[in-house]
Amino acid sequence: MNKSLKIVLMGYGKMGKAIENIALSRGHKMVQVFSSKSPATSPDAIPAADIIIEFTRPETAYKNLELSIKSGTPVITGTTGWLERLNEIEILCAERDGTFLYSSNFSIGMNVFFEINQLLARLMNKTGDYRASMEERHHIQKKDKPSGTAVTLAQQIINESSRISNWTLEQGQTNTELPIKVVREGDIKGFHSIEYRSDIDRIRIEHEAFSREGFAMGAVMVAEWIVNKKGVFRMEDYVREVLLH
Numbered sequence: 001m002n003k004s005l006k007i008v009l010m011g012y013g014k015m016g017k018a019i020e021n022i023a024l025s026r027g028h029k030m031v032q033v034f035s036s037k038s039p040a041t042s043p044d045a046i047p048a049a050d051i052i053i054e055f056t057r058p059e060t061a062y063k064n065l066e067l068s069i070k071s072g073t074p075v076i077t078g079t080t081g082w083l084e085r086l087n088e089i090e091i092l093c094a095e096r097d098g099t100f101l102y103s104s105n106f107s108i109g110m111n112v113f114f115e116i117n118q119l120l121a122r123l124m125n126k127t128g129d130y131r132a133s134m135e136e137r138h139h140i141q142k143k144d145k146p147s148g149t150a151v152t153l154a155q156q157i158i159n160e161s162s163r164i165s166n167w168t169l170e171q172g173q174t175n176t177e178l179p180i181k182v183v184r185e186g187d188i189k190g191f192h193s194i195e196y197r198s199d200i201d202r203i204r205i206e207h208e209a210f211s212r213e214g215f216a217m218g219a220v221m222v223a224e225w226i227v228n229k230k231g232v233f234r235m236e237d238y239v240r241e242v243l244l245h
């Protein structure tokens, strides 16, 4: 049985509401919910809590996270599309002896997929004949393109590859580029696939989320895990400590 946590929620959209439902069902309490109409404006405006969970928008994430770290409360975020400033937040967290975790995808299943993607990329790097490509599909309201998860998957492949140096949304790419096809349609919760194709065969791995519950459940489980830790963490830390042991 986990300790009941006092949670501050930043963002009360699709994810914020799903997180609230799961957190309440696991015995946690919401001490404050910040929305776009009543956002956090200073560290002092954030009430005492065990954890802040931030799921807002690319343009508001940095400010929310800066205020959160300055408030001294551990914070986790799933907001995507603001990664160019991630390093600044991680430095601030280290300076303030805080607790921070960003994940582009809190789904436990996707984090298993991340491990498989890295292993497959490592194996495929030894074979010269395959061209790698990716596809991601999401609902039409999704703001960023490609998805943060697709960027994470692409970066994992780039890190393992001696040939591929960057990803691209363009067709007709060079063989040092990893093409990502982006589709926005309907209410797709999240679909990602990676394909390695040669003249003789094809290897394809894919992950499809059926609901937002998986992301919300993962965020609450990570919140329960991180509350008594100090430092900057990644989902890999959770996967390696909790799933691989």
Ligand SMILES: NC(=O)c1ccc[n+]([C@@H]2O[C@H](COP(=O)([O-])OP(=O)(O)OC[C@H]3O[C@@H](n4cnc5c(N)ncnc54)[C@H](OP(=O)(O)O)[C@@H]3O)[C@@H](O)[C@H]2O)c1
Residues within 6 Å of the ligand: 010, 011, 012, 013, 014, 015, 016, 034, 035, 036, 037, 038, 039, 040, 055, 056, 057, 058, 060, 064, 077, 078, 079, 080, 081, 103, 104, 105, 106, 107, 215
């Ligand atoms: N990491 C993951 O596992 C994961 C999973 C799903 C989604 N995401 C990402 O999480 C983010 C949120 O997704 P969503 O589906 O919940 O989007 P959403 O339904 O659009 O919700 C975002 C909410 O944040 C609110 N907001 C905007 N500025 C705010 C501020 N300064 N303070 C507090 N709230 C503020 C918005 O209010 P208004 O509508 O009034 O502006 C909206 O209600 C997106 O970046 C998405 O890509 C991540």
